[in-house]
Amino acid sequence: MPDASDKPSVDSSPEVPGVTDEFVQLFTKSQRRLYLFILSQVGNPVDAEEVLQDTNIVVWKKCSQFQLGTNFQAWVSRIAAYEVLKQRDRKRRDRLYFSDEFVQQIAEEALTNTEQSESRRQALTSCLGKLRSKDRELIQRRYTPGENGKSVAEFLQRPINSVYQSLGRIRRTLLECINRHLAAETGQ
Amino acid sequence: MSLENGQRAKLEELFEALCEGRITQEQARNLEQAVLADVEAKQFYLHYIELHGNLLWDAATTSDAEITTAPILPNDRRRALPEPTVAMPSSAEAKTSPPFRQRRSIASVVSLAAGMLITVGLIGWLAVAAFSPEETGQPIAGVSPEQIRARQVGNGKTPRSKKPLAPLVVERRDGPSKKPVDPVPVVRNDGTDPKQPSTKQPGTKQPDATPRVASSAAEIVRYINERIEDGYVSAEVSASEMADDSEWVRRVYLDIVGHIPRADEVEEFLTDTHPQKRSRLVDHLLDDPDYARSWTTIWTNLLIGRSSAENVNRKALKQFLRRGFARNRPWSETVHELVSAEGTQDENGATNFLLAHLNNEAVPATAITSRLLLGIQVQCTQCHNHPFNDWKQNQFWEFNGFFQQTKAVRRKQQPSELITRKVGGPTYYETRQELVLAVTPKFNGVDVDAGPKTNRRRALANLMTSGEKPPVAASMVNRMWEHFLGRAFTQPVDDMGPHNPPTHPLLLDRLTTEFVRSGYDMKQLIRWVCNSRAYQLTSRFNQTNGNDDPEAGHPPLFSRVYVKPMTVEQLYDSLQVATRGRPEYQTDWETSDTRREEWMQGFVVTYNTDENDERMMLDGTMPQALLMMNGALTREAIRGERSTLLADVFAEQGGETDKIRQLCLATLSRYPSPEEVAAIRELLKQYGGGRRSDMRAGLQDYYWALLNSNEFVHVH
Numbered sequence: 001m002p003d004a005s006d007k008p009s010v011d012s013s014p015e016v017p018g019v020t021d022e023f024v025q026l027f028t029k030s031q032r033r034l035y036l037f038i039l040s041q042v043g044n045p046v047d048a049e050e051v052l053q054d055t056n057i058v059v060w061k062k063c064s065q066f067q068l069g070t071n072f073q074a075w076v077s078r079i080a081a082y083e084v085l086k087q088r089d090r091k092r093r094d095r096l097y098f099s100d101e102f103v104q105q106i107a108e109e110a111l112t113n114t115e116q117s118e119s120r121r122q123a124l125t126s127c128l129g130k131l132r133s134k135d136r137e138l139i140q141r142r143y144t145p146g147e148n149g150k151s152v153a154e155f156l157q158r159p160i161n162s163v164y165q166s167l168g169r170i171r172r173t174l175l176e177c178i179n180r181h182l183a184a185e186t187g188q
Numbered sequence: 189m190s191l192e193n194g195q196r197a198k199l200e201e202l203f204e205a206l207c208e209g210r211i212t213q214e215q216a217r218n219l220e221q222a223v224l225a226d227v228e229a230k231q232f233y234l235h236y237i238e239l240h241g242n243l244l245w246d247a248a249t250t251s252d253a254e255i256t257t258a259p260i261l262p263n264d265r266r267r268a269l270p271e272p273t274v275a276m277p278s279s280a281e282a283k284t285s286p287p288f289r290q291r292r293s294i295a296s297v298v299s300l301a302a303g304m305l306i307t308v309g310l311i312g313w314l315a316v317a318a319f320s321p322e323e324t325g326q327p328i329a330g331v332s333p334e335q336i337r338a339r340q341v342g343n344g345k346t347p348r349s350k351k352p353l354a355p356l357v358v359e360r361r362d363g364p365s366k367k368p369v370d371p372v373p374v375v376r377n378d379g380t381d382p383k384q385p386s387t388k389q390p391g392t393k394q395p396d397a398t399p400r401v402a403s404s405a406a407e408i409v410r411y412i413n414e415r416i417e418d419g420y421v422s423a424e425v426s427a428s429e430m431a432d433d434s435e436w437v438r439r440v441y442l443d444i445v446g447h448i449p450r451a452d453e454v455e456e457f458l459t460d461t462h463p464q465k466r467s468r469l470v471d472h473l474l475d476d477p478d479y480a481r482s483w484t485t486i487w488t489n490l491l492i493g494r495s496s497a498e499n500v501n502r503k504a505l506k507q508f509l510r511r512g513f514a515r516n517r518p519w520s521e522t523v524h525e526l527v528s529a530e531g532t533q534d535e536n537g538a539t540n541f542l543l544a545h546l547n548n549e550a551v552p553a554t555a556i557t558s559r560l561l562l563g564i565q566v567q568c569t570q571c572h573n574h575p576f577n578d579w580k581q582n583q584f585w586e587f588n589g590f591f592q593q594t595k596a597v598r599r600k601q602q603p604s605e606l607i608t609r610k611v612g613g614p615t616y617y618e619t620r621q622e623l624v625l626a627v628t629p630k631f632n633g634v635d636v637d638a639g640p641k642t643n644r645r646r647a648l649a650n651l652m653t654s655g656e657k658p659p660v661a662a663s664m665v666n667r668m669w670e671h672f673l674g675r676a677f678t679q680p681v682d683d684m685g686p687h688n689p690p691t692h693p694l695l696l697d698r699l700t701t702e703f704v705r706s707g708y709d710m711k712q713l714i715r716w717v718c719n720s721r722a723y724q725l726t727s728r729f730n731q732t733n734g735n736d737d738p739e740a741g742h743p744p745l746f747s748r749v750y751v752k753p754m755t756v757e758q759l760y761d762s763l764q765v766a767t768r769g770r771p772e773y774q775t776d777w778e779t780s781d782t783r784r785e786e787w788m789q790g791f792v793v794t795y796n797t798d799e800n801d802e803r804m805m806l807d808g809t810m811p812q813a814l815l816m817m818n819g820a821l822t823r824e825a826i827r828g829e830r831s832t833l834l835a836d837v838f839a840e841q842g843g844e845t846d847k848i849r850q851l852c853l854a855t856l857s858r859y860p861s862p863e864e865v866a867a868i869r870e871l872l873k874q875y876g877g878g879r880r881s882d883m884r885a886g887l888q889d890y891y892w893a894l895l896n897s898n899e900f901v902h903v904h
Contacts, residue, residue: 036241040234043206045244097211102220109230117238124242143247149208168204175239 023063026072033117037077040110041084043097051087055080074111081107116182123181127174135170142167191228198222199229203236405716408702412720415695419745425733428748431726433458434858435904436466440718441857442754442903443672444473446482447761451854470718474711480513483710485757485781486671490560491526492544494788499604500544501533503778508537518708520653523561523660528649532603539606543596546606550591558587561652563663563684581619582627589615589629589638590648612640632658653708657700659684661708665699666690672717674727674750675738691743722746727904752903759901760784766855766895767825768833826892834891838884844869847887855894 034055039048058079066075084103088096098106128136142152153163191199202219205211211219223233420427431439437457441449449457457469473479487509492500512522529538545553555567566584592615597605614626628638631651636642652660666684670676677690690696699716706712717723725748729736733747744750754762761784825832837850848868852860860868868890875886894900 032242032245035245036238039241039244040237043211043237044209045241048241097206097216099220102224105224106230106233110234120235120238121242124239139243140247143243145248149210164204164208164210167208168200171204171207171236171239172200175235178235178239 020068022068023066027059027076030073030076032121033073033114034076034080036117037107037110038080038084040106041081041098041103042087047087047091051080051083054083054087058083073114077111119182119185120178123178124174126181127177130177131170131173135166135173138163138166139170139174191226191232195222195226195229196232199232200236203233207236207240404702404705405712408699408716409719411698412695412716412722415692415698416720416722416746419692420747423736423745423747425736425745425747426730427721428725428728428730428733430724431749435726436724437469438857439749439903440466440469440473442758442762444470444482444714444718445476445478446485446758447478447765448855448857450765451850451857454853454857466724467715467719470715474714477514480510481781482757483513484510491541499533499598500540501537501603502540504534504537505540506537506781508540513710516709516711519664519710520660520708524649524653526561527557527652528643528646530606530608532605534603536606539604542591542594543604543606546591546594546596550588550594553591553594554584554588559682561663562659563666563678563682564659565683565685581617582625583630585615585617585625586627586630589627590631590636590644592629593644608643608645610640612638612642614638655704657697657704661704662696662700664708664710665696665703665713668713668717669696669699672714672723673744673746674752675744675746679738691745723749725749727751749904754901754903756788757784758903760787762900763822763825763895766833766900768836822892822895825895826888834888837887844872844883848890851887851891851894855891856897856899 031052035048035052038051038055039045042048042051055076059076062079066072084107088100088103128139131139138152141147141155142149149164149167150160153160156163199219199222202211202215202222205215206219219233223229434454437454438448441447441453457465462468484506488502488506492502492505508525509522511517525538526541529536529542531539533539533543542553545556555565558564558566566587593608593611595607595609597607599605614628616624616626618624629636629644629648631648632655634651636644636647636651652658662684663682666676666678666681670681677692677696678684678688684690699713702716703709703713725746727749729748733745735742736745736747738744738750826834833854834851837847837854840846840850842850845865848865849859852858852864872883872886872890875882875889
């Protein structure tokens with residue numbers, strides 16, 4: 001316990017080896033794709049957030065092991081893939097959506113198929129703008145944090161199945177629109 | 189797209205069920221089989237999930253949902269997506285981390301410090317309601333969830349909040365800046381509110397010869413209270429409890445002078461027993477030099493954005509505004525000068541507003557002048573009649589006509605100049621039917637001579653600032669209300685057209701009238717708002733007003749004060765106060781503004797924020813959290829070097845508990861609850877064998893966690 005003679009001597013400061021500005025930037029930039037990568041394997045957003053958190057902890061712990069210039073996204077994705085498996089182990093007894101094989105194959109496929117994701121994201125923004133306003137409102141309401149198809153249906157006092165149908169239709173519209181964008185971009 | 193349509197439709201149905209969380213085991217098996225059977229199907233699956241994920245991510249990261257909305261969300265979505273950034277490691281992580289060693293590695297620093305952050309966040313002020321045991325895995329050492337809940341539910345239990353609030357009376361305090369600028373004849377203010385008895389509140393007796401302002405101040409506050417109360421009655425809610433002194437003192441400092449109070453200022457306020465100490469503090473803060481600094485920042489950002497375009501002399505504009513705020517210049521005069529300014533940008537700082545927007549036939553200048561200063565959005569009427577209100581296309585061009593004599597003379601290596609050419613004639617524009625029409629300048633139904641002899645901008649400035657309740661005044665009232673209460677009478681604050689009726693029309697109307705009568709006295713307007721009952725309330729919900737949540741789309745009732753994220757400037761200045769971090773805080777305002785802007789570049793660059801955005805908020809996104817957690821500012825502050833606040837706390841006498849209390853007071857402007865102290869002490873035990881240096885390491889982490897807590901970065 002301190003006493004009166006306790007002088008403000010300088011403590012060992014928490015210097016942070018490995019955490020450079022560049023690392024922070026890469027980390028920040030990686031988050032969305034990392035989330036998408038995880039979501040494709042676990043299938044539900046709550047689990048995906050949990051794995052993302054776990055992954056981020058490990059990434060920070062291991063930041064000194066990362067070598068600048070190598071592929072950051074690949075590095076964090078490997079960590080994430082492992083964290084997905086760890087969560088699955090923990091949740092064994094709960095209901096899991098997917099089998100081990102499915103998860104593994106999807107993870108592989110997701111890693112080989114990343115170069116267009118940024119264009120697809122941009123296309124999405126533009127496609128949202130092209131939706132009919134009623135559709136855009138519905139999809140925005142559905143994706144407001146805390147909402148889901150069921151709560152939206154209750155709010156709108158619409159039959160739940162019709163809301164599910166509408167949401168499915170809007171997602172289809174968006175996907176088609178995104179694909180058209182990409183096709184136009186690549187000149188296909 | 190080689191998937192056949194039937195197959196595609198089947199997959200879509202399964203994906204849709206997955207995204208809505210209603211997929212059955214059997215469907216999941218079908219989905220797996222179908223997806224794995226075909227490369228195209230795999231692609232389709234990934235694209236579908238990517239769409240779903242992007243929508244989730246964007247919704248969670250762009251909505252400025254406040255933490256206080258958490259309690260009303262269903263369980264499974266309480267953790268908004270951006271939150272993991274701050275609360276990365278879980279408390280369980282902190283507990284299972286290896287025994288602490290003297291030489292600290294980054295891993296353990298992050299993990300333990302983050303454990304602190306969690307602890308602070310959980311038992312702290314804001315995140316409490318969102319806490320539930322199943323989410324964090326384990327309860328925090330020493331504090332059971334029940335205890336934490338108890339603290340939350342029984343708000344106002346702290347003895348210091350028991351003090352009943354004194355009757356809110358505003359006294360007239362005419363600073364030396366008060367000038368007889370009021371062109372409106374002194375009329376006794378009644379007739380607008382027949383219900384008001386004209387008896388004065390005790391204590392409002394004024395020695396001054398002009399009783400109008402003073403007596404109406406108390407009346408106005410009462411009028412505000414009544415109109416707000418009306419809203420509660422019709423919505424069947426009751427107001428939240430009064431904010432305790434800690435909550436209130438922090439809020440009023442942030443709102444008026446733009447930073448948190450120092451620990452000693454908090455203590456002084458807490459121990460002050462004067463019955464009108466709140467209204468006295470408001471007066472005190474309005475005389476603080478940081479009042480002018482803070483409002484200069486706010487209006488500079490509104491007028492020219494945070495990252496000024498080239499050819500704009502930001503410093504000169506700031507000087508212009510600062511002088512005005514410092515001597516409480518009537519707002520009408522400031523507006524008049526901004527609109528009619530002429531001369532070089534260095535000599536007349538006010539010219540920089542229009543210089544920043546004067547291109548493309550003054551179309552941007554037209555739109556921003558109308559939106560910012562009048563609260564009227566005309567930008568879409570540039571090309572067509574407004575779809576919702578009465579603004580027609582010709583009105584845009586009539587308004588635009590006022591700027592047609594104005595020219596920016598830009599020279600290399602020389603200051604730009606704003607000049608008025610002596611030219612006349614109509615403004616031409618094209619309708620959607622490709623018809624070219626001509627209009628002459630006209631504002632609010634008043635035609636202005638379109639000849640070359642008229643100085644049109646000066647004519648406009650006159651028109652804008654005359655009348656009993658011109659939009660200039662209403663717009664300022666609306667902004668002030670938003671600034672202090674967290675929501676304006678209209679949403680958004682700068683769209684007050686007839687299509688967007690205000691939530692409290694009588695109140696807005698009355699305040700506008702009074703503001704004009706006061707001679708556009710900004711400080712007086714602030715006093716009215718700050719002394720209103722609504723401003724004294726806590727930001728917490730009570731049992732009845734759970735729906736008073738504008739974030740969820742409900743019109744504001746002001747039955748509580750809405751939580752606002754700090755602006756970056758508030759954050760920077762508050763960090764300086766909380767850490768006594770850098771000596772420049774005590775230097776002249778220009779130097780400290782420059783340093784602040786340098787620091788802010790981190791945010792501006794990272795987000796690439798639209799420069800004329802209403803406010804660039806600290807929105808809890810990942811890059812911002814990282815800047816906070818790892819930025820040089822924070823790092824230096826927690827190092828505990830000489831003359832920083834942390835060093836002083838280390839040096840002071842007293843045990844662990846005292847130091848915990850001091851740090852909490854310096855950052856969150858309140859004492860920690862006994863539960864918090866217990867929880868923090870429990871965590872400190874993990875820092876080795878109780879040696880002094882160990883405790884320091886622990887306190888450093890605690891301090892770091894406080895500075896990074898949600899409670900710190902919000903105005904509540």
